[in-house]
Amino acid sequence: xxxxxxxxxxxxxxxILVYEPYTLGADMAGLVRTADSFFDQTQNSxxxxxxxxxGQFLEMLPEADYVVMPPWVYRQVGDEYDIEPLLVSExxxxxxxxxxxxxxxxxxxxxDDLAGSEVGMMRLGDxxxxxxxxxxxxxxxxxxxxxxxxxxxxxxxxxxASFGQVEAAIVNSISFDLIxxxxxxxxxxxxxxxxxxxxxxxGLYSMGGSDEERIIDIFMxxxxxxxxxxxxxxxxxxxxxxxxxx
Amino acid sequence: xxxxxxxxxxxxxxxxxxxTLMLPWQSYANNQETVLVLKSEDLRAYSExxxxxxxxxxxxxxxxVEIRDIELNLSQAREILREYRDNPPAVxxxxxxxxxxxxxxxxxDELGREIPFVFASVLEWEEYGFNTxxxxxxxxxxxxxxxxxxxxxxxxxxxxxxxxxxxxxxxRVTEAKAVGEEMGVEIVAxxxxxxxxxxxxxxxxxxxxxxAWWLPxxxxxxxxxxxxxxxxxxxxxxxxxxxxxxxxxxxxxxxSVSINYHTVGSQAAAVVSDILxxxxxxxxxxxxxxxxxxxxxxxxxxxxxxxxxxxARFMDRVLDEIEGVE
Numbered sequence: 001x002x003x004x005x006x007x008x009x010x011x012x013x014x015x016i017l018v019y020e021p022y023t024l025g026a027d028m029a030g031l032v033r034t035a036d037s038f039f040d041q042t043q044n045s046x047x048x049x050x051x052x053x054x055g056q057f058l059e060m061l062p063e064a065d066y067v068v069m070p071p072w073v074y075r076q077v078g079d080e081y082d083i084e085p086l087l088v089s090e091x092x093x094x095x096x097x098x099x100x101x102x103x104x105x106x107x108x109x110x111x112d113d114l115a116g117s118e119v120g121m122m123r124l125g126d127x128x129x130x131x132x133x134x135x136x137x138x139x140x141x142x143x144x145x146x147x148x149x150x151x152x153x154x155x156x157x158x159x160x161a162s163f164g165q166v167e168a169a170i171v172n173s174i175s176f177d178l179i180x181x182x183x184x185x186x187x188x189x190x191x192x193x194x195x196x197x198x199x200x201x202x203g204l205y206s207m208g209g210s211d212e213e214r215i216i217d218i219f220m221x222x223x224x225x226x227x228x229x230x231x232x233x234x235x236x237x238x239x240x241x242x243x244x245x246x
Numbered sequence: 247x248x249x250x251x252x253x254x255x256x257x258x259x260x261x262x263x264x265x266t267l268m269l270p271w272q273s274y275a276n277n278q279e280t281v282l283v284l285k286s287e288d289l290r291a292y293s294e295x296x297x298x299x300x301x302x303x304x305x306x307x308x309x310x311v312e313i314r315d316i317e318l319n320l321s322q323a324r325e326i327l328r329e330y331r332d333n334p335p336a337v338x339x340x341x342x343x344x345x346x347x348x349x350x351x352x353x354x355d356e357l358g359r360e361i362p363f364v365f366a367s368v369l370e371w372e373e374y375g376f377n378t379x380x381x382x383x384x385x386x387x388x389x390x391x392x393x394x395x396x397x398x399x400x401x402x403x404x405x406x407x408x409x410x411x412x413x414x415x416x417x418r419v420t421e422a423k424a425v426g427e428e429m430g431v432e433i434v435a436x437x438x439x440x441x442x443x444x445x446x447x448x449x450x451x452x453x454x455x456x457x458a459w460w461l462p463x464x465x466x467x468x469x470x471x472x473x474x475x476x477x478x479x480x481x482x483x484x485x486x487x488x489x490x491x492x493x494x495x496x497x498x499x500x501x502s503v504s505i506n507y508h509t510v511g512s513q514a515a516a517v518v519s520d521i522l523x524x525x526x527x528x529x530x531x532x533x534x535x536x537x538x539x540x541x542x543x544x545x546x547x548x549x550x551x552x553x554x555x556x557x558a559r560f561m562d563r564v565l566d567e568i569e570g571v572e
Contacts, residue, residue: 027555030544112288120536120537148512149513151338152562160394183560185395
């Protein structure tokens with residue numbers, strides 16, 4: 001799925017590319033409208049471009065001046081494109097999140113019993129198994145022993161585990177918290193059987209943009225206006241903070 | 247003439263010797279197993295699962311996935327299968343009813359033996375009499391349980407759901423009533439026998455308390471005229487209308503819940519992996535499709551006084567236009 005939406009204006013000077021598959025949801029047009037409105041109010045000519053698919057994101061990356069993305073993507077492409085972290089997002093005072101393995105009622109008792117199971121999750125591209133092995137299995141090869149069913153959104157993985165269509169689901173705590181808050185009946189019968197180490201939440205990164213201080217200021221002032229707050233709410237965050245240890 | 251005969255014999259023996267010497271190499275090459283994907287035709291419903299299937303099996307060693315299109319043509323299907331006569335595929339993944347029937351009936355003729363097959367995107371699969379010893383598949387309709395759960399993401403207080411159906415969707419409605427009982431969704435259903443009865447059925451439903459209307463895939467009920475009538479009535483009553491495909495969301499339905507083609511391909515790859523690893527096909531039950539393509543229409547939402555901003559977080563896409571409506 002790829003959304004190519006119109007630029008803010010023909011004279012747009014900076015491109016902010018956004019890839020955040022877990023929280024942005026489907027209303028890309030609404031997101032762009034809110035972002036355009038916010039950047040217009042700050043009197044900055046900025047093109048805000050969300051993409052929904054990692055392949056398209058990587059294709060457009062070289063054209064961007066700034067990027068909003070999860071740290072796991074930064075770890076894969078940061079060196080290649082000389083990307084600098086600027087800010088990290090925060091929600092309820094938390095700058096980090098975890099990944100969970102959730103077992104359904106007929107699922108495995110522990111993460112060590114997953115071999116041969118079907119596990120619903122949003123794949124992270126070719127590195128999926130490697131990331132899972134690093135996150136949950138101490139660098140072993142367990143993630144190659146189960147079948148990953150690639151879903152298009154976290155709630156699909158949770159529903160599938162809840163309804164017994166797969167034995168387990170892997171989602172991050174951001175999605176899990178959201179689903180627990182708004183659809184609690186879907187997680188009633190699920191059990192967290194493994195929790196990864198903490199990851200930083202999605203951040204703002206520079207691709208060598210010309211005026212990083214100005215962009216940092218704009219992002220940090222987002223919570224000061226109602227349009228900015230609406231934009232933060234679409235990202236499901238409370239604000240942006242400086243963090244050095246990405 | 248005799249010398250020509252012996253010359254021919256000698257030539258045959260020579261090539262036989264060469265072939266014998268090549269056997270170890272041939273045997274090495276045979277370690278590579280083929281999974282043949284047969285698409286009924288070039289539609290998104292078949293192409294997208296085929297691509298996802300191929301991508302999901304990329305990491306498996308010694309497997310080559312070959313995707314072929316039979317173009318709804320039996321002769322074409324036979325020609326494709328003949329190409330595999332000397333080295334039959336280990337498994338066939340058939341997309342659509344035509345391809346599945348080819349896998350069941352034509353493949354054994356052309357390949358000299360039955361090949362296990364997995365099928366998907368076959369509506370009413372029970373009617374084809376697939377041999378469950380040799381085949382299994384992914385069902386083609388979203389489970390009602392999933393449909394209700396996703397509908398509640400937009401209509402949290404969904405307790406009474408109105409629907410119109412004909413004998414063609416009787417089984418689906420029976421399932422909906424049973425699942426609805428478990429999930430606290432009462433089905434208020436009106437049965438029609440022919441398309442002309444739908445307007446009266448809509449009038450009947452309009453006078454009952456319901457939280458939303460659902461149009462299941464039912465060719466007797468969902469004609470173009472009937473859809474427009476149902477849509478207008480739903481809008482007039484501020485009633486959320488749940489439909490079953492993107493085209494009906496574009497045309498004025500509030501949300502659609504349909505199978506996710508990409509996930510179906512990924513799911514089929516998991517089943518084929520199990521077969522390649524030695525699982526007995528007869529022990530692999532027909533699977534419910536995992537995941538959905540969940541679409542909403544924000545223009546329709548505004549028309550009936552709903553806001554999709556929060557529920558959009560659980561959707562795949564939100565459309566912002568109604569076809570034919572400015």
